[in-house]
Amino acid sequence: MEYRLQCTLLAALAGAAGLAHADTGKLLLTGGVSTIAGSAGGGLTPWAVVGTNATAGEVGFSGHATRAATQDYSLNGYGVAVGLHERVELSLARQDFDASPAVALNGIAPFGVVPGQHIQMDIVGVKVRVAGDAVLDADRFMPQIAVGLEHKRTRPGSLGSVLDFLGTRTSGTDVYVSATKLFLAQSLLVNGTLRYTNANQNGLLGFGSAVPGKNSRSLQPEFSVAYLLSKNLAVGAEYRFKPNNLQALGAAAGLGAALREDDWKDIFIAWAPSKHLSLTLAYVDLGRIVPGITNNRRQTGYYLSAQVAF
Known part of the structure; x- marks a missing residue:
């Protein structure tokens, strides 16, 4: 049933591309790029902008592919x-996470994690602009404001026994509000997002935790800034705070900080060679991801994303 629903949503979104008639009056890169969760924004955090090239009275479509890699x-x-x-954004994304280092968990307990295990996660997103217009209000104090949600479902495979041990659920919903301010005269965009979540590692390690970990949701801020070097080239940075739900559980189990979750950050460059194509390259620092199985290494590396939009 779940698979058929995902296929139906994908078909509906793809079919909407045939309705997209926006030749666009939207400025390059002001619609953001695709985040890892599928909504428009930076790479790590959503913005209040509505993605695609569609402006008021138009329907637009975008698609993206992303690759990120760190040490482990x-x-x-x-x-x-x-x-x-230019009012509502609907998105659908799938992630495939290579969790190969997790096989080391079998040395802690007989979890049955298979070598080379991947975690998959599906994300359905909805974003609604509720106030302001980033471009039209560029000479005013008013930012563009949007509210959104991301419903996530994780398929952990043989890591399911680990998630059971942690007391996490395999589905959850993040709710967020974003405010984006574009300073056209200064070629500068700033964004702040406040996320209400209990996701572990964005949901890849489930949602919540058994006691004494944190099971309830918490508010986590996220920030982005982008500077337009030219009409089709921007550089910027992002910082995303994370809830760190599992560390207390790991400490109580005698694992110290083995389950610690750190904040995420990146420095990016985005290039739009045409109004229909954008490419984003970033240096990412995802902190420690289950540091007990990766010798406490910080997970730094690259993020590369391509987006087509109409």
């Missing part, structure tokens, strides 16, 4: 989004 992990992702009249 890698992630591939892809997705589609529809922008409706």
Whole structure:
């Protein structure tokens, strides 16, 4: 049933591409790029902008593919989004996370993790602009404001026994509000997002925790800044705070900080060679991801994403 629903959503979003008639009056890169969760924004955090090239009265479509790799992990992702009249954004994304180091957990307990295990996660997103217009209000104090949600479902494979031990759930919903301010005269964009979540590692390690870990949701801020070097080239940085739900559980189990979750950050460059294509390259620092199985290494590496938009 779940698979059929995902296929139906994907078909509906892809079908909307045939309705997209936006030749666009939207400025290059002001619609953001695709985040890892599929919504429009930076690479790590959503912005209040509605993705695609559609402006008011138009329907737009975008699709993206993403690759990220650090010392011990890698992630591939892809997705589609529809922008409706510069008011509503619908998105669907899938992530495939290479969790191969997790086989080391079998040395702690007989979890039965198979070598080369991957974690997959599907994300359905909805974003609604509720106030402001980033471009039209560029000479005013008013930012563009949007509210959104991301419903996530994780398929952990043989890591399911580990998630059971941690007391995490395999599905959850993040709710967020974003405010984006574009200073056209200064070629500068700033964004702040406040996320209400209990996701572990964005949901790849489930949602919540058994006691004494944190099971309830918490508010986590996220920030982005981008500077337009030219009309089709921007550089910027992002910082995303994370909830660190599992560390107390790991400490109580005698694992110290083995389950610690750190904040995420990146420095990126985005290039739009045309109004229909954008490419994003970033240096990412994801902190420690289950440091007990990776010798406490910080997970730094690259993020590369391509987006087509109409």
